[in-house]
Amino acid sequence: MKESCGVIGVFNVRNALKVLYLSLFSLQHRGQESCGIVVSDFKKVSIHKGMGLVEEVFSELNFENSKGAFGIGHVRYSTTGCSSERNIQPFVVNYKGKTYAIAHNGNLTNSYSLRKELEDEGTLFQSTLDTEVIMHLFLKSKKENFIEKLIDALKKLQGSYALVIFTPEGIYGIKDPNGFRPLCLGKLDNGYIVSSESCTFDLVGATYIREIESGEILFINNQGLKSYCLPRKKISRCIFEFIYFARPDSKVFGRSVYVTRKKLGETLGKELPFKGDIVIPVPDSGNIAALGVARKLKIPLEMGFIRNHYVGRTFIKPLPASRELGVKIKLNVIPEVIRNKNVLVVEDSIVRGTTSTLRIKEIRKAGAKKVYMAVSCPPIKHPCFFGIDFPSKKELIASDKNSEEIRKIIGLDGLYYLSLEGMLSSISLPTEEFCTSCFTGHYPVEIIDFKGKEQFEK
Numbered sequence: 333m334k335e336s337c338g339v340i341g342v343f344n345v346r347n348a349l350k351v352l353y354l355s356l357f358s359l360q361h362r363g364q365e366s367c368g369i370v371v372s373d374f375k376k377v378s379i380h381k382g383m384g385l386v387e388e389v390f391s392e393l394n395f396e397n398s399k400g401a402f403g404i405g406h407v408r409y410s411t412t413g414c415s416s417e418r419n420i421q422p423f424v425v426n427y428k429g430k431t432y433a434i435a436h437n438g439n440l441t442n443s444y445s446l447r448k449e450l451e452d453e454g455t456l457f458q459s460t461l462d463t464e465v466i467m468h469l470f471l472k473s474k475k476e477n478f479i480e481k482l483i484d485a486l487k488k489l490q491g492s493y494a495l496v497i498f499t500p501e502g503i504y505g506i507k508d509p510n511g512f513r514p515l516c517l518g519k520l521d522n523g524y525i526v527s528s529e530s531c532t533f534d535l536v537g538a539t540y541i542r543e544i545e546s547g548e549i550l551f552i553n554n555q556g557l558k559s560y561c562l563p564r565k566k567i568s569r570c571i572f573e574f575i576y577f578a579r580p581d582s583k584v585f586g587r588s589v590y591v592t593r594k595k596l597g598e599t600l601g602k603e604l605p606f607k608g609d610i611v612i613p614v615p616d617s618g619n620i621a622a623l624g625v626a627r628k629l630k631i632p633l634e635m636g637f638i639r640n641h642y643v644g645r646t647f648i649k650p651l652p653a654s655r656e657l658g659v660k661i662k663l664n665v666i667p668e669v670i671r672n673k674n675v676l677v678v679e680d681s682i683v684r685g686t687t688s689t690l691r692i693k694e695i696r697k698a699g700a701k702k703v704y705m706a707v708s709c710p711p712i713k714h715p716c717f718f719g720i721d722f723p724s725k726k727e728l729i730a731s732d733k734n735s736e737e738i739r740k741i742i743g744l745d746g747l748y749y750l751s752l753e754g755m756l757s758s759i760s761l762p763t764e765e766f767c768t769s770c771f772t773g774h775y776p777v778e779i780i781d782f783k784g785k786e787q788f789e790k
């Protein structure tokens with residue numbers, strides 16, 4: 333599973349280019365295919381973009397002398413539109429002699445019909461991004477002023493979007509009315525910063541103010557902050573941000589990811605029908621839930637898997653025949669921790685089940701007596717259309733198999749998934765304000781024409 337993107341925007345800060353560059357580092361986990369920055373000193377706009385990691389793309393950047401005071405940035409993993417140079421964000425246009433740019437985290441679920449309508453009217457598209465649709469809708473709106481045009485365009489969208497928009501006068505931070513993806517506001521220097529996650533603020537020395545509300549349009553310029561509202565819809569925050577995607581040192585939707593992830597582990601520990609001699613997490617994403625499980629069960633937490641941190645994006649995915657080797661390169665087992673023990677492995681989620689199967693094999697080889705697995709979310713049975721790259725329904729192991737069948741396939745002595753109620757009760761936000769579609773199949777918005785919808789559902 334991959335997160336679709338991370339966005340960042342700053343206004344009235346000392347060295348916007350440097351702040352944006354550092355901020356993108358903190359959001360790198362949300363997208364590793366490409367990244368970009370658009371920055372301005374109110375006179376000149378500079379655009380920096382490229383395919384690759386932040387470190388690679390901006391290695392030549394001289395930001396120490398940059399005078400830029402505001403700008404936006406983006407890290408991308410493609411969920412809509414292919415991975416190519418023309419799809420790198422921020423997406424930039426020149427309109428009536430001025431530069432506008434937009435960066436998007438999420439997925440529109442009606443972008444193809446909107447795109448078709450626009451193309452039928454003669455609009456030329458430069459990219460295959462759903463984000464470009466937003467820009468055209470906005471620029472083509474017949475409304476009088478900027479904010480009215482923006483609201484007019486946003487009202488036509490369905491699906492998920494956390495946006496930052498660059499204009500000659502300032503920046504916008506916008507969250508869709510369902511509030512699927514996180515976006516928060518902080519204070520920096522004499523200005524402000526908006527980011528997908530609050531870990532950015534720690535890195536650049538900003539102070540967290542608050543989460544941007546679902547359906548809020550926040551404009552930041554020389555006069556300060558101004559907030560507008562889109563018509564209300566059912567709030568549907570992505571619960572997976574807490575389970576897996578967001579960094580544990582972040583606050584998302586106004587709540588600490590670390591505290592929540594640990595609580596998910598504690599609830600899991602409370603529900604578990606079995607117990608081992610030791611708890612071992614699958615690093616890194618299972619670490620904090622495992623801490624909660626171990627604490628609840630009062631058994632030791634051991635680091636039985638060691639992760640190789642130098643295997644990343646550039647690692648060429650092994651062919652099925654060498655998949656075992658691929659798993660071993662990423663994670664290695666310490667036999668001294670595992671030998672002759674009843675081991676309780678904590679995973680954040682099971683998607684296809686293939687990697688888990690190989691990991692469990694390694695634990696058995698290392699001499700475990702019994703191997704159990706506890707998963708800190710319910711079975712994932714349905715695809716996501718709101719900005720997370722899930723495999724198709726056919727590839728999701730839980731889409732047509734029950735826990736007992738999955739236990740046998742993975743080769744476990746026991747398998748337990750956190751209940752839906754347990755998961756929702758672990759987060760200190762109203763339970764009805766979460767999206768849980770990948771577990772339940774009940775989608776909070778209509779999936780009108782997501783490209784490949786049929787393929788995802790098969």
Ligand code: SF4
Nearest residue numbers: 570571716767769770
């Ligand atoms: S379907 Fe799952 S991953 Fe997608 S937004 Fe909803 S909770 Fe998040």
